[in-house]
Amino acid sequence: MRKLDTALMHPRDQITMIIDKVYRSGMTTTSGGNISVIDENGDVWVTPSAIDKGSLRPSDIICVRKNGAIEGRHKPSSEYPFHIAIYKARPDIKAILHAHPPALVSFSIVRQIPNTNVIPQAKNVCGPIGYAPYELPGSEALGEVIANEFVKGFNAVIMENHGTVVGGVDLGDAFQRFETLEFCCRTIINGSTIGTPNYLTDEEIEEFEDQVPRLLPEMETIEHPSDERAIREEIKRIVHRACAQGLMISSYGTVSVRWRNNDFLITPTNVARWDIKNEDIVQIKDGKREPGKVPSRSTWLHQEIYKRNPHVNSIILTQTPYLMAYSVTAQKMDVRTIPESWIFLQDVPNVPFGSHFAGKETILKLLSKNTPAIIINNDSIIVTGDKLLGTFDRLEVAEFSAKSLTMGTSLGKLIPINSEQVEALRKRFLG
Ligand SMILES: [Zn+2]
Numbered sequence: 001m002r003k004l005d006t007a008l009m010h011p012r013d014q015i016t017m018i019i020d021k022v023y024r025s026g027m028t029t030t031s032g033g034n035i036s037v038i039d040e041n042g043d044v045w046v047t048p049s050a051i052d053k054g055s056l057r058p059s060d061i062i063c064v065r066k067n068g069a070i071e072g073r074h075k076p077s078s079e080y081p082f083h084i085a086i087y088k089a090r091p092d093i094k095a096i097l098h099a100h101p102p103a104l105v106s107f108s109i110v111r112q113i114p115n116t117n118v119i120p121q122a123k124n125v126c127g128p129i130g131y132a133p134y135e136l137p138g139s140e141a142l143g144e145v146i147a148n149e150f151v152k153g154f155n156a157v158i159m160e161n162h163g164t165v166v167g168g169v170d171l172g173d174a175f176q177r178f179e180t181l182e183f184c185c186r187t188i189i190n191g192s193t194i195g196t197p198n199y200l201t202d203e204e205i206e207e208f209e210d211q212v213p214r215l216l217p218e219m220e221t222i223e224h225p226s227d228e229r230a231i232r233e234e235i236k237r238i239v240h241r242a243c244a245q246g247l248m249i250s251s252y253g254t255v256s257v258r259w260r261n262n263d264f265l266i267t268p269t270n271v272a273r274w275d276i277k278n279e280d281i282v283q284i285k286d287g288k289r290e291p292g293k294v295p296s297r298s299t300w301l302h303q304e305i306y307k308r309n310p311h312v313n314s315i316i317l318t319q320t321p322y323l324m325a326y327s328v329t330a331q332k333m334d335v336r337t338i339p340e341s342w343i344f345l346q347d348v349p350n351v352p353f354g355s356h357f358a359g360k361e362t363i364l365k366l367l368s369k370n371t372p373a374i375i376i377n378n379d380s381i382i383v384t385g386d387k388l389l390g391t392f393d394r395l396e397v398a399e400f401s402a403k404s405l406t407m408g409t410s411l412g413k414l415i416p417i418n419s420e421q422v423e424a425l426r427k428r429f430l431g
Helices: 011-024 080-089 102-109 122-124 140-151 171-194 200-209 226-244 299-308 322-330 339-345 362-366 387-407 417-430
Strands: 035-036 044-046 062-064 095-099 129-132 155-161 162-166 254-258 262-266 280-284 314-318 373-377 380-385
Touching: 011 035, 011 044, 011 171, 035 080, 044 080, 062 080, 062 162, 062 171, 062 339, 080 095, 080 140, 080 162, 095 171, 102 162, 102 171, 122 171, 122 200, 129 140, 129 373, 140 155, 140 162, 162 171, 171 322, 171 387, 226 254, 226 262, 226 387, 254 299, 254 417, 262 299, 299 362, 314 387, 322 373, 322 380, 322 387, 339 387, 339 417, 373 387, 380 387
Parallel strands: 129 155
Antiparallel strands: 035 044, 035 095, 044 062, 095 162, 155 162, 254 262, 254 314, 262 280, 314 380, 373 380
C-alpha cells in the first residue's frame, strides 16, 4: 500500500491519494469537494473542476502559479478562489480540504456547530470550529467569509447550507481533522437516534491527553526475530483493513497482539492509523518499550489484560460509528438480537469514561471469556479474543449489531431472543 509522505511526495500525488480516500470512505460525491496544497514557491496545486473524483490521476491536478497563471489539462476547481483566500490569510496553513460529507452537511443545514467534546481526541485534533454564513459557490464573497473564519484562528469551518472546509500544516493533518470532525457529527447523530449524547468536560479531556507521558521505561537493546516481525505485518494489515471498513479513524484506535509470554506488540500513538507502517509498531518486552517509540496511551491496560487473561491473545480498542452511539449515550447494547451477535458477544457492558486509564481496575475485573467486549463511555469499544482476525470479526459483529439496533429504533421496539432460546445457543455453541 502506498503511504502519504508529505515531505517527499509531490503535491499532486498527495492530493490524488487523499481524494481517493475521501471518495472511498463516502465523504464526497463524484463531482463535489476539492483539495489543494501550497508548495514552498507559493504555487497552489488543486483538484480540477468536474472530473471524476473516483478515478483522479496525478496528471489531472492543476497548478495555480503564485502570479495567477493556471497550468494543467483541465479547469481548476470552481471553488479554488476560497483556497487562495485562506492561504493569503493564514501562511501557516499548507493544505486545504473541502467537501460535503453527509453528517457535517446535516449540521450545516440545521445551522449548528458540532460539539467535539463527544469523544476525547477530537477537541485537540479539530480545534475550535468556525462558522461561515452562506454565499454563492465560487464567489469572492464566499472566499471572504471563509477566510474571515480562518483569520480568527479556526482550522475547521462549517459552511452554512454547504459543507465544510478544513486546513492543516500538511495534507495528512488536514485529512485527519476532516475525518475526525465528520466522525464526531456521525456519532452525535447516531447517538441522538437512540438517546441523548453526553459530552466530556475539558478536564476529562486533559486527563485523557495526560496518559501519554506515563510511559514505560525504554529497553536498552532490541531484537526483531521473525515471529515478532510476522506480528508487525499482521497488526499493520488489520489496522489498514479496519480503516478501509470504517471501523477505525486516523486519530484513534489501538491494536495489540501477544508475542511471547506477557510480551506483546502494540500500535503507536500519534501516527495516522491508515498510514501505519511495520516500523511504527512498538514492541513491549518485560514491561519495557522499544527505544525511541511512543506506544498507545492505553498500553498499561493491554499489558494488564495479557497478564491476567491467558486466553486473550489480541486486543482492539477503537471507535466505530454505531457502537459509539451506545458509548456516548451510555446506553447498554442488547446483543440478544440474532444468534451470531449473542454467540460472539454474549454481554457488552458499559464502563465510565477513564476506566481504561493506567491503574484503573474496572475493565480488568469485567473482562472474561463471557464478556469479551466492553463499551467505554465517550471513548471507544475494547474487543478481546484469541487470534487477531477472530477479534476483528468480533468487532465487525458488534458494529453490525449496533447498526441494526440503531436503525431498528425508528421501526419499533426491540424484541430480543428469549432466555430459553439463549440457553439453547449456549448449549449448542459455547458448550
Ligand atoms: Zn462545495
